[in-house]
Amino acid sequence: AQSVSQHNHHVILSEAASLELGCNYSYGGTVNLFWYVQYPGQHLQLLLKYFSGDPLVKGIKGFEAEFIKSKFSFNLRKPSVQWSDTAEYFCAVNADNNAGNMLTFGGGTRLMVKP
Amino acid sequence: DAGITQSPRHKVTETGTPVTLRCHQTENHRYMYWYRQDPGHGLRLIHYSYGVKDTDKGEVSDGYSVSRSKTEDFLLTLESATSSQTSVYFCAISELPWGEQYFGPGTRLTVT
Secondary structure, eight states, X not given: OOOEXXXXXXXXXXXXXXXEEOOEEOOSSOEEEEEEEEOTTSOEEEEEEEOSSOSEEEOGGGOEEEEEGGGTEEXXXXXXXXXXXXXXXXXXXXXXXXXXXXXXXXXXXXEEEEO | OOOEEEEOSEEEEOTXXXXXXXXXXXSOOSEEEEEEEETTTEEEEEEEEEETTEEEEOTTXXXXXXXXXXXXXXXXXXXXXXXXXXXXXXXXXXXXXXXXXXXXXXEEEEEO
C-alpha cells in the first residue's frame, strides 16, 4: 500500500513570504496527485491536481505544485502568501494499484501566516 | 461547491450506543467515501461505495458498517460506539475512478 509523508507539520510565515510544502509518496507505479486545503472549521477543498502531462501544475489562489517522479515528490508552492492562506494543507495520492479509487492522505501541514 | 450534505453536523453520544451518520449528494456521482480525520493522521478511509449496494472496506473499517440503497445516500453506522471513534467524519464523492474527490462539511462525533 502506498504512503504519503508531509514532513512539515507546522509552518509559520509572514505575509509576502514564499511557501513550499513538501510531499513525498511511496509507490513506484502510476499515481494521481492532489493537494487539498482545509480552512479553519471548513471542509477540504481541492487546490490542484496532477494526472499526467506537464509536471508543473497550477491551481487556485496562486498555488502551484511540481511533480518530480524521480524523487516521488509533489511539493506545493506559492510565491507570496497572504494571511487568508492560513489553513491546513493535505497532500493525497491515488495509485493505479488501487481498485477502489482510494485516496491516501499525508498527515497535513498547518500553515499560519502572520499579518 | 459540490452538492454534498452530512447529517447530523454534531453529535454527542455515549459509549455502547449505535450511531448512524448520513451523507447525501445531489451530483449523481457513482463513488462515495467515508473518511475520519484525526490530528496528525490526515484523513483515513473507512469504507467506500462504487455503486448502489456495492461497498468495500478501507484502511480503518473495524467497528463501522455502511449501506447504500440509493445513489444519493451513503450511511455510516457505528454499531456500538467507543471513545476511540471520537473524530470528525467526512463524506466524499467522485464521478470517475481515480479522479478528484469532493468533500462534505463533516460531522463532529464525540463518544463519552
